[in-house]
Amino acid sequence: MHTVTLIPGDGIGPEVSKAVQEIIKAAGVEIKWEEINAGEGVMDEYGTPLPDEVLDTIRKNKVALKGPITTPVGSGFRSVNVAIRKKLDLYTNLRPAKAFEGAPTKFKDIDLVVFRENTEGLYAGIEHMVGDDAAESIKVVTRKASKRIVKAAFEYAKKHNREKVTAVHKANIMKLSDGLFLEVAREVAEDYPEVEFDDRIVDNMCMQLVQYPEKYDVLVLPNLYGDVVSDLCAGLIGGLGLTPGANLGDEIAVFEAVHGSAPDIAGENKANPVALLLSGVLMLRHLEETEAADNVEKAVAEVLAEGEILTGDLGGQASTTEITEAIIDKL
Structure with a gap:
């Protein structure tokens, strides 16, 4: 019971x-x-x-x-x-x-798993008004939170015989916050040589998913990107x-x-x-x-x-x- x-x-x-x-x-x-x-x-x-x-x-x-x-x-x-x-x-x-089979979707053979960091990033809700005409939201990314979500994704891949983990980011623009997430992902990946690792910029990832979803397996993302991309993946399956x-x-x-x-x-x-x-x-x-x-x-x-x-x-x-x-x- x-x-x-x-x-x-x-x-x-x-x-x-x-x-x-x-x-x-x-x-x-x-x-x-x-x-x-x-x-x-x-x-x-x-x-x-x-x-x-x-x-x-x-x-x-x-x-x-x-x-x-x-x-x-x-x-x-x-x-x-x-x-x-x-x-x-x-x-x-x-x-x-x-x-x-039978779901309302044009895509077949999709089997993706999204790991979204759940506690920080823009979803932390640290925001305030700057005067009357501007609002500011603060994005926080820590090494600790990044490491544990990436490790969770690799442990899942290892346990369930998944072949690849893809880290999704915008480190080309947000070089410190998303750069830290990507840096940690690469470090963790070294501990799992049996699992293939790559990374994608989030906007390119969205395009890739609607063109070639079968090329991806386990995705690991910061909070906000995880929210958006997981809904995109939901759309792929119906x-x-x-x-x-x-x-x-x-x-x-x-x-x-x-x-x-x-x-x-x-x-x-x-x-x-x-x-x-x-x-x-x-x-x-x-x-x-x-x-x-x-x-x-x-x-x-x-x-x-x-x-x-x-x-x-x-x-x-x-x-x-x-x-x-x-x-x-x-x-």
Whole structure:
């Protein structure tokens, strides 16, 4: 029996979270879910979208599954997602991008893994106004944070028999900050001679990915570039509705869907649960429930390949309930 913190999230979060719970149970894994809320729904009660109790239960259980949480644009509270990563020092954002047969994409045989540094860079949110007409944002890159994210990428490549790690940067322009990241990446690469290493400038990397995605394997990037490029990779495989995510530290792991909360369809039984479910697959592997993880992933692949029961974002008209039941039937 595993004990896992569950944060259902906002919008469609509760619906897709429920679907994932049902599928994991059908896969034969016993989990005691400790459910606790964060986001817009708790603002009135706690005065914050991220009460201390949320962080406390994650620290206690070491593993959490989190549905999408709304982040206001331009005003309001800062991202709950970013706050969880920083407060729990979840320095690795892991974003696999694997193409499934039947997914709405022109690309085939894509199997990329993005390692995004999660704690610093422009995402640190160190910014201020300079007078009334200018805003300044400070980008921080440290040797420590760069080393641990690059090492995490190489360790993953070594463990999963991946052939190449590519460091992505803009060191031609930001010679000190991105230059430090690239310098550290090259140093770490020397400790893994069995894994091929190269680097790409971020704008060229984006072009390469839409032309020759099959040439790349594991990508490791600073925070902001990682956010942008991981969404690009999601687009290559059919969208965020098929893209899992994990935030990993030395002791704590939070698994999440990386798509938004879609408040426009909340409560309408239209949401696609696959992204959060595939995040749950990553969680099951983390919990060493490998057989169940493989079975769930295979069931998802079969449902997508058949193409008969798909939600609207995948080109079909099925409900959340219908695609959930279809995956359970495959199990």
